[in-house]
Amino acid sequence: MxxxxxxxxxxxxxxxxxxxxxxxxxxxxxxxxxxxxxxxxxxxxxxxxxxxxxxxxxxxxxxxxxxxxxxxxxxxxxxxxxxxxxxxRRTQTNEAGRCATLLPLLASLRGPLALIEVGASAGLCLYPDRYRYAYDDRSSFGPADSPVTLGCRTSGPVPLPERLPEVVWRAGIDLNPLDVRDADDMRWLESLVWPEQRDRADRLRNAVSVARAEPLHLVRGDLNETVRELVAQVPQGATPVVFHSAVLFYLPTEAREAFTETMRGLPAHWISNEAPAILPSVTARLPRPAPQDRAVFALALDEQPVAFTGPHGQSLDWF
Ligand SMILES: C[S@@+](CC[C@H](N)C(=O)[O-])C[C@H]1O[C@@H](n2cnc3c(N)ncnc32)[C@H](O)[C@@H]1O
Incomplete structure (x- = not known):
């Protein structure tokens, strides 16, 4: 159509x-x-x-x-x-704020963790252990010297972590990975932030400085063709976690189904943070309909939904 x-x-x-x-x-x-x-x-x-x-x-x-x-x-x-x-260019908005909604799930898994983000853009969501967090404006926690503090409003029984997860390996896949050291790529990311959203633009610049200090392994490719290979590279002793936010929407239905089948067969946890209708197995298990008055994502661990999240990580409504 x-x-x-x-x-x-x-x-x-x-x-x-x-x-x-x-x-x-x-x-x-x-x-x-x-x-x-x-x-x-x-x-x-x-x-x-x-x-x-x-x-x-x-x-x-x-x-x-x-x-x-x-x-x-x-x-x-x-x-x-x-x-x-x-x-x-593509719409590749990379929002580090989403780490605030991923963090409780990441911290609930047995570490140390090996993180693989599919549809990573510049990879800014691959540093959840390098940011500070302020849930409901309570005092923040995380590395004292981090230039990034992620605020997030919560409701419901969010299992707020007492400590950050230990991340020993991080890698990303993207059709078009953006390079945090490339001035044009970063200017493109800034151009994708809407003009009035100055907090998001500041957060982006600060998250880029975190990523520049600790470059990661970003692979160019289609997630269906590359995820298996990356999971196989996870160092022994680390728990592999594949995750994604705001990505599967870009894939046709058959490619989403293929990804679901691949993930079910891989020795890795799977965290998805996508619009509520994107993954049928998650949609079917939602305990309540998604709110109609605002956009949300459905956050799930291994296809079990746990929360609705604000699309930029601004809210976390735990079931
Ligand atoms: C909206 S951005 C989200 C970036 C990041 N996940 C975040 O939450 O900030 C979506 C990203 O998915 C990537 N993407 C879309 N389809 C893909 C595919 N089939 N394989 C790998 N990456 C893909 C795009 O290039 C883009 O960088």
Whole structure:
């Protein structure tokens, strides 16, 4: 089914940006009504027409995003560069904040842990033991010198850990791994953070500094083709844990099913943090329907759901 591009931008404005980014809401709504811009966007293959990709590309190229008229004429005049950036780049938002929702599960497993993140982007979620945590604004815990403190609101019987898990090995897989030492890659990640979300931009920069200090093994490849190989490389004595957030949505149904089968056969724990309808075995076991008034992910350990989580790690509602 082809998606109407004007509807795509209209829906983005009203359902995604509204309440989170007034600037993006205004720009996306203006694009939805602009025949010329829509015609340019429709020169791109359908998966490349996403509003997030266009808006990030314009910011990456230092285009204007304050005023819809200026935005329009700049995008039309710079379309060669804008379109090329949209073709070359992907929406690879890497949100270290998600570690706050993964941490209670990671800490509940027998360590030491070997972490493998599939769909890792730049790998910023692979450092859960290098960040500080402040659940419900209680005093924070974690390494005293960490530049990153992750706040998270909780409800329900969250098994808050007393100590951080010991991580002895970390590796990631991505179709297009981003390099924390590459200035352009990092500027792209910053461009993906919505303009008003300054806390997220600060967190991103600080998490990148953590990752730069301790580079990890990031493999380029499809998760279905590479996960088995990485699990086989886990050092003896460590507990392998494969995890992912905001990734399986990008896969067609058959590829999600293949991944599920692979994970069931691997000697590894499996932590998934995805939209509630993405993994049928998790969806079927949810103890209550997902809230309709806000976006959430379903967090599960070995296909058993344990919580709804805020998509950026901002909340953790334990079952
Ligand atoms: C929205 S980002 C999420 C990044 C990270 N998991 C996080 O939570 O911050 C999704 C990532 O999944 C990657 N991805 C999508 N499909 C993939 C596949 N089949 N194999 C490996 N990586 C994939 C994308 O390249 C992108 O970097």
């Amino acid at each position: 082809t998606v109407d591009t004007a509807d795509l931008y209209r829906n983005f404005a009203t359902r995604e940006a509204r309440g989170h980014s007034a600037r993006y809401e205004e720009l996306a709504a203006a694009v939805a009504e602009d025949e010329k811009l829509l015609a340019l966007i429709e020169r791109l293959p359908e998966p490349k027409r996403q509003p997030n990709l266009l808006l990030a590309a314009v910011r990456f190229l230092d285009g204007p995003t304050e005023d819809p008229e200026e935005f329009r004429s700049w995008v039309i005049g710079s379309w060669d560069r804008v379109g090329a950036t949209m073709l070359r």
